[in-house]
Amino acid sequence: MAIKLYDLDVSGNCYKVRLLCALLNVPLDRVPVDFLAGAHKRSPLIDLNVFGQLPILEDGDLILRDSQAILIYIARKFGGESWLPTDAASMAIVTQWLMVAENEIARGPNDARLHDKFGDKLDIVVAREKAKRILTIMDEHLSSRQWLALDRPTIADIACMPYVALSWEGGIPLEPYPAVSAWIERIKKLPGFVSMPGI
């Protein structure tokens, strides 16, 4: 039985999961969620994820929430050592960037997009400041390397790319960040790449 993904087309967090599965050739049973009607905040979905968020992954008896944790699951189950190595140093270096996706990118470009595109009430000035700060750091980092964490693509790149590539939907153009833009193009050329609305 295929893994089930409770899914939303325009969610960068759901897209991360779809993208990694596409790159690894893992079939997904996608269940579209009526997000605008708040289906994720009610039974039965709230019983699967008390945080009331998407994505949710269901693999037999296992229910997982949080896109970064789901990437870890998919990478460990289907990706061998390539997308998330298990030696201490490599795993820590990859997860540093998963934390950037969960923290700096969420509070920056993701929050700015939530404000502009979905009308979330939050401080857009702070979100744009944080967005520019993390994009500056990433651009400097990527100016001397091809991928965020290791010498090959890992789930670090998959976790960080979507909301960075969607920055323009939060009023932050990527033109001032050429190394970030080149990195996004590099990811788009990976065999099996799939896109999402806005990318």
Added chain:
Amino acid sequence: MAIKLYDLDVSGNCYKVRLLCALLNVPLDRVPVDFLAGAHKRSPLIDLNVFGQLPILEDGDLILRDSQAILIYIARKFGGESWLPTDAASMAIVTQWLMVAENEIARGPNDARLHDKFGDKLDIVVAREKAKRILTIMDEHLSSRQWLALDRPTIADIACMPYVALSWEGGIPLEPYPAVSAWIERIKKLPGFVSMPGI
């Protein structure tokens, strides 16, 4: 040569690293950082961590930032399978809670404490709302189990405990959350436990 930790006594993020190392009996060479003078924002520390944050871990040539990523490193290097198992499901379940530490706890009790104790300019009403929301979720979760992720303590517990136990420093008493309070006491009884100011 011992692992070097660029450290701050009153930082819950630095404390996580000290606590896991104490529980695993890993010696640490602690380097106190003059945080009030902004030493973490200047050379040489900013060259080790461009994010300008603590903790920073140095193990030979390896430099790591982000407390959650550092916990993963210490657990993988010194903890065998016990504090961070490597099978796909267990690792994902543990990392779900590392992401709660990085996201909901950081935006909730940690931000509230940064405002009250260190004068950070942020929306304290939003931070306290988020704090109560995650504490309510954790209390419900812990009302039927001993540990956050698995049937034993893992780095999930180490990552989430400090800023939850420090909630009162951000104006959020823990009395309404008895299961959370009992869990903190359980952690305090682990062999080798060390504390920090405020806990």
